[in-house]
Amino acid sequence: MIDLPQVAYGERRSRLVGKLLLLVSTIVLAGCGCSKSEQQRTTSSRSGSVPKSAESDVTSRESLKRSTVDPSLEKLAEPTPSELEDRVGELLSEARYAEAEKLNRSLLLLSPDSPTLLFLAARIAHGKGETDEAISYLRAIPPNHPEAGLPALGQLADWLQEVGRLEEAEATYVEMIRRFGDLAPVHRRLAVLLNSQGRRVEATRHVEALIRLGDVTEKELLSMTTLSVPYHDGEPGALMSGSADDFNGETLTLKELARAKRLFVQDELVEAEKLIKKLRMAFPDSASVAAFEGRVYEARQSNEDLWKWSASLPQDIEKEAEYWTAIGQWSLRLKRSAAAIRAFGEAVQIDPTDRVAYLRMAEALAMEGELEAAERVLQRKESLDEAWQMAMNVGLNRETRRGDLKRLVEPTRKARPKLGGSLLANDLGI
Template sequence: MYRSLILRIGNAIALNAVGLMKACFVLAPIFFITGCHTENSESASKRAASTKTDSHRNGASPEIAGATKEPNPESKTQPSTSQVDKEETPEIDVFTLHNDAAVALQADDHDKAYQLARQAMRIAPSDPTSVFLMARVLGRRNRFPEAIQMLDKLALTTPDARLPVLGQTAQWMVQFGMWKEAEQRFQTLLQEAPDATLVHRKLAELFVRQGRASEATEHLKTLCRLGDIEEIELRHLLAGGQPLHGDTSLDELSPIGHRGKAMYAISREEWELARTELEALESRSAETLSILGRVYVHLDDNDSLNNWREEATQSELPDSESSFPKGAILAGQETHATAVRLLCKAVLFDQTDSDAYRLLSHSLLAVDRPNESKDAAKRFKLISETKRIGREMSLTEDRDDSKFQSLIDSLDELQRPWESLHWSSVRLAYAKTNNSLTENELDRLASQIKERSIKLNSEGWIPDRQFVTCGIDLDSLEQTDSPIDTLPRK
């Protein structure tokens, strides 16, 4: 229950817009878009169209409109045999079939839903709702290729169905292991609706599973900004877009590929296992090679690290992702001025990189920057503490209010206001459930959350680069290629 706690904070107008986006992407129980019925739909479906929206909302079967008229008793004309048959055989309402099938799906009665959906398809095979419903039934029966093909065809004939089709089929593709195709469809959705929170959520989850931490972080930060983020996603942010120990056991977060498995091993500090996964790859991307370099640093394997440096040089790894292992090598060789430059890049790339801050503190002290070194050491302790608290939360549903307060204070010191805001809301939710705060304390905390939310949404937040680099002006170092000794001291 706690793990799925959803927080919605911030600008009410923005949140309402987000809600509309969610409905648009179906990712909804029943496919319904105004005006999506074609002229070829059966008359029974047309009769129910006016009641469709309310019925879907309330989950109740509508009354069949336009009942067959009784014959005029004064009429002397005898009805034909076909007319009698028609009057004695009640016409089945397609929308009733749709509704009943949806109810069966909700109850996980897949066999009943399948029979009802088949019946709806026989009566109204060209009705988009019938098609979408049958596809959903096939998806629930794990017949993903058929379901995807059916909806792709629907999107070609029904333009209004395109976005819902992209959203639903992308989810099926993830379940079927078509991860690249799923990502492409989610990205297409974001091009048309950049603030669709559900799409950001699905992409973040996919990237976490694949070990693509920096990309996951971007979508998680967007969820923060949009005010719709779950507690488990906040824990991912504490670890820089990676899962924490307890979260790696969740089925919905099972790792994908060698890189994903390596990142899950790293979350458990199983460095040798991470090494095995990454070295098993015949060809390594720049991102994967950067992770492997970090693994060698943690294993203190100098021979492998030297070989890694040669491979990294040949691969022309970008500094943004490879700066930590490169900086670690230089720090180990006492080349601290250059190490500072690289480690500053590392913390700008990932503000949760506690390893980089630890080495940066050491190198700054070596180049006679004691104040900056002290700041980096403090940053290392704060980040390590946030990760420790997050890890504890991932392993148990028990919550201690004092831990929440410590986490929020640390995030404020680290100048990560969006995360601090949302953790405050998590704290408020648990405090109400656990009665860990008095009524006055709850009211005060709620007021603080509201004030901070209004301020962040109105003013925005731009990270201070020099704060992140502990006062080192990396831009000046890069532009002038000046030694660190020439930069102003704190």
């Protein structure tokens, strides 16, 4: 016999279980609020295929993974400081100065004392036409730096010449010789610089150094035959064109002294005097300028100008051969032969190639009755005349050129006895 209460309880339980099953199936079909696409991904994953949206998720996860890679590994791809310096050099060679400067400045912030970066900064500034700034960068490089000191000083001297700061350029070249010894390129640059200013005697000291070093050119040797005339191995037209009126206090440099001497030997005394007066005003402390000024006044036989000149001479004037030649000629013209002989003697001690000084000394000796001494001095002057003429003719006739060079050795040796004839012959290739 069935217990009715129990049956009723069982039926209620069955209905309750049915409702629960219905609810669960509904939730499953609804995906617990998930989209149909997610259900498809689940199904697809079971079947082994990956939908496009899933690929995007994978890519995102890979990017995130890469972002957490050890930073030290990433640094392997960054350029080194050396590579960045090379890049600055490349930009510089392409005249892309703004880009080169920007990159180089950022590197200088990290290494403000780097000679390489300072040199690059100087080149950039020079490329932009900012030479004064370029010079300041080069001055920041220690001269005693084992690698950068010498090239920095050399470039500094060249750029100082470029902007007309000749005294600073000369001092820089002298410092290079003092620090690094007898360097032929530096002696040659000094010779060119001094010759360009008409300072022939001083230039010859550096040509003599080139002879000792065995690195001298034929033109440099021939330039030693007469030091009292201007010499310019480069652009001769630059010395001959224009007049004294072409220059003012803003553009005048000591190189115009060579121009003034050129005018003088061409007997253009008016132009020479105009230019030397401007030079004296611009460079009152220059002994070489003051010495040549006296020679111009004596050529004009202007006693008034000579008296004024002699009362306002700079220091070291007595080291200038042209000063003594001017004094000697002035004294000779005033019939003061003894004083003239002493002055000419000082002149040829400084410049043993001054033919005018020897000629006038012979005249003064003759006035004193020293005829034999006068004759010896005239012979010396004639030897110098011969050397000068041969130097002018060398290369004009190729058939006699070698013979002219051989004949030139002896008078040149007499003019510069301390060099020795054999040494000169070796340098001439004979």
